[in-house]
Amino acid sequence: MCGRSCMTLDPNEIVCACKYKVNNDEELKEPAYRNEYNLGKKYIPSYNIAPTDICPIIVSSKHLNDDEISSNRTVLPALWSLIPKWHKGDYRKHGLTTNNARFEGLTDSKLYKPLLDRGKRCVMVIEGFYEWKTTDLKAKSSERSVYFVHMPQNDKIKIEDKSSWNGLCEDLKLMYIAGLFDVWNDEVGDSIYSFTIITYESDI
DNA sequence: CCAGACGTTGTT
DNA sequence: GTCTGG
DNA sequence: CCAGACGTTGTT
DNA sequence: GTCTGG
Numbered sequence: 001m002c003g004r005s006c007m008t009l010d011p012n013e014i015v016c017a018c019k020y021k022v023n024n025d026e027e028l029k030e031p032a033y034r035n036e037y038n039l040g041k042k043y044i045p046s047y048n049i050a051p052t053d054i055c056p057i058i059v060s061s062k063h064l065n066d067d068e069i070s071s072n073r074t075v076l077p078a079l080w081s082l083i084p085k086w087h088k089g090d091y092r093k094h095g096l097t098t099n100n101a102r103f104e105g106l107t108d109s110k111l112y113k114p115l116l117d118r119g120k121r122c123v124m125v126i127e128g129f130y131e132w133k134t135t136d137l138k139a140k141s142s143e144r145s146v147y148f149v150h151m152p153q154n155d156k157i158k159i160e161d162k163s164s165w166n167g168l169c170e171d172l173k174l175m176y177i178a179g180l181f182d183v184w185n186d187e188v189g190d191s192i193y194s195f196t197i198i199t200y201e202s203d204i
Numbered sequence: 205c206c207a208g209a210c211g212t213t214g215t216t
Numbered sequence: 217g218t219c220t221g222g
Numbered sequence: 223c224c225a226g227a228c229g230t231t232g233t234t
Numbered sequence: 235g236t237c238t239g240g
Contacts, residue, residue, distance in 0.1 A: 001213075003223025050223065052240050084210070086217045092239075097212040099223080110210045110219060130223075134214070141224055199212085 001199050002100060002177070005129040006148070007055050008045045008162065009169070011035070014056055014075055016169035018125060022072075028170075031058060031073035034066070038192045039091070043077035049126070051081045051099035052092070057122040057181060057195050075125070078193035083184040084111055091184060091192060101180065101196040112196070115180040122181040122195050125174050127159060151175050 009017065011033045019028035043054045054077045061074045082098040083091050101112050128150030132141070150159050151173035157165040165172055181195035 001223085003213080005223090048224095050240050082211095084217090086210085094210090096210065100212055102212075110217095112211095114218095132223075144224095196211095 001131070001202065002129050002197060003051060005049045005055070005124075005126040006047045006150075007049055007126045008047055009127070010045060011043075011056070011075065013169045014125060017172045017174050018058060018073070018075060019170060020073065029071060029073075031075050032061060032069045032071040034064065034069070034074050034076040036076050036078070036193050037190070038077060038079065039186070039190055041079065041192070049080065052079060054079055056125050057179065057193075058125060058176075059122045059181060060119075063120070076193060078122075078181060078195050080124070080197075081194060082111070082180065082182060082196040083192060083194045085114075085182055085184060087184065088187070091186065098194075098196050100199045103198050103200045106198070112180055115182055120180050120182055122179045124177040124179050124195065124197050126177065127172075128175055 007014075015030050015033050019030050022029050038054060041054045043056060046053070049055050056075050057078045058073055058075050061069045061072050064074055064076075080099055082101075084094050084096065084098075087094040096111070098111070101109070106112050106116065128148050131147045131149055133145045133147075148160070153159055153165075153173055154171055157168065157171060159165070159172075177197045179195045179197040181193060183191050183193055185191050
């Protein structure tokens with residue numbers, strides 16, 4: 001569940017699509033965008049975002065102690081699969097599966113509970129995600145049927161066809177997935193933002 | 205005390 | 217780094 | 223989540 | 235078949 005997602009927007013399109021209301025103001029506010037270095041790994045817009053790729057999340061700007069940030073929400077690129085804070089060495093070699101965090105038992109987790117306590121909440125912003133049929137599991141994975149799950153859109157917009165909504169970012173309905181994030185530091189002090197998304201046993 | 209986990213997915 | 221199991 | 227590796231020897 | 239890397 002939730003192991004592949006789609007985000008083809010550029011940063012400027014994302015902040016436009018993520019405008020939000022503050023209290024009862026008429027005016028919509030745009031989140032800030034912060035281009036984290038993340039050890040040189042860049043966000044590359046793609047219809048096929050995999051765990052360990054870099055993709056955008058939204059966090060409260062209070063976590064970034066940066067006076068230049070005007071908005072109370074910030075979009076920043078982060079690595080999808082939380083890197084444990086205690087991990088040393090190559091950031092890819094922690095050996096844990098952390099792209100998803102199960103809601104059940106989250107408060108008992110050595111890895112995730114401290115993030116809850118520190119308020120390290122985030123939201124993964126995507127156009128949608130993919131679900132493969134589990135029924136034909138014996139088939140080669142490349143030949144299994146796949147569904148694209150996304151938000152309902154207004155009449156003008158067909159989400160599979162970018163030309164139908166180019167320049168209409170404000171009308172685009174993106175999907176927001178609850179998650180937890182952290183900053184991991186390597187031996188020389190360079191950092192990577194990483195995150196996990198919270199999953200729950202399906203009703204269906 | 206030390207050693208080892210710390211996490212998830214799916215199906216039988 | 218910190219908790220759990222032995 | 224899928225795709226792709228999964229291994230070693232020696233020399234240029 | 236199963237693990238790793240993206």
